[in-house]
Amino acid sequence: MATPVLDKAEAESAASPYITVTFRIRRFNPEVSAEATWEDFQLEIDPKERVLDGLHKIKWDLDGTLTFRRSCAHGICGSDAMRINGKNRLACKTLIKDINPEKPITIEAIKGLTVLKDLVVDMDPFFQAYRDVMPFLISHDKNEPTRERLQSAEDRERFDDTTKCILCAACTSSCPVFWNDGQYFGPAAIVNAHRFIFDSRDDAAEQRLEILNDKDGVWRCRTTFNCTDACPRGIEVTKAIQEVKRALITRRF
Ligand code: SF4
Ligand code: FES
Numbered sequence: 001m002a003t004p005v006l007d008k009a010e011a012e013s014a015a016s017p018y019i020t021v022t023f024r025i026r027r028f029n030p031e032v033s034a035e036a037t038w039e040d041f042q043l044e045i046d047p048k049e050r051v052l053d054g055l056h057k058i059k060w061d062l063d064g065t066l067t068f069r070r071s072c073a074h075g076i077c078g079s080d081a082m083r084i085n086g087k088n089r090l091a092c093k094t095l096i097k098d099i100n101p102e103k104p105i106t107i108e109a110i111k112g113l114t115v116l117k118d119l120v121v122d123m124d125p126f127f128q129a130y131r132d133v134m135p136f137l138i139s140h141d142k143n144e145p146t147r148e149r150l151q152s153a154e155d156r157e158r159f160d161d162t163t164k165c166i167l168c169a170a171c172t173s174s175c176p177v178f179w180n181d182g183q184y185f186g187p188a189a190i191v192n193a194h195r196f197i198f199d200s201r202d203d204a205a206e207q208r209l210e211i212l213n214d215k216d217g218v219w220r221c222r223t224t225f226n227c228t229d230a231c232p233r234g235i236e237v238t239k240a241i242q243e244v245k246r247a248l249i250t251r252r253f
Helices: 008-015 051-062 124-132 153-157 176-180 187-197 205-212 226-230 237-250
Strands: 019-027 037-045 081-084 087-090 105-108 115-117
Touching: 019 051, 037 051, 051 105, 087 226, 124 187, 187 205, 187 237, 205 237, 226 237
Parallel strands: 019 105
Antiparallel strands: 019 037, 081 087, 081 105
């Protein structure tokens, strides 16, 4: 039987990893219009590349006005959380092949925070809630130790999960309570309070619990699990919130 022979164009196409995808991006520029609009961009991209790579191609080759945040490009800095196909994700951790590239890929800013331009939101309320829970070690010990403060492996394990937070806001901005009322501290602030409340070296758990006992604190959580689903670090966010609620009732931590 004769071996099928590809013509030159077919051979090139078979060898090329590139596919054509449509990025459908929600654009907003308050200097141009008070209304946000969707804009489509077609790009050639390897499906093994990430959404962030596609955004870079648009910014560098097609439209330099496209505005988004990113820094590390490796899932560490937490600056490129956005809604991709309706779900909060990090653009630098989302592969094109995993998000149905046959259809337009929708990309918009995370919800619940004021959009400043395109995919960039005002993070001030988010970081204010973070600051409010005092995310640092507080010791009432008058004698400063001369060496590191030791703790057992079991004590360290108690808050290991919540140390992984990169403050991307994917959890808080996926929470319906936060969407409806931006006063709620939100999951990320509670996760970062948890990280110190359950740290055996810290002496301010009671203070942090009282802060979260506020009307805008943990009791606003409706246990929807959106936050846990959204977290790119795999933190059990809802579980951490439940543990803080329990500590408020039992005063054991
Ligand atoms: S808990 Fe997860 S989703 Fe929330 S800010 Fe931290 S890393 Fe992001
Ligand atoms: S760019 Fe740093 S987490 Fe994505």
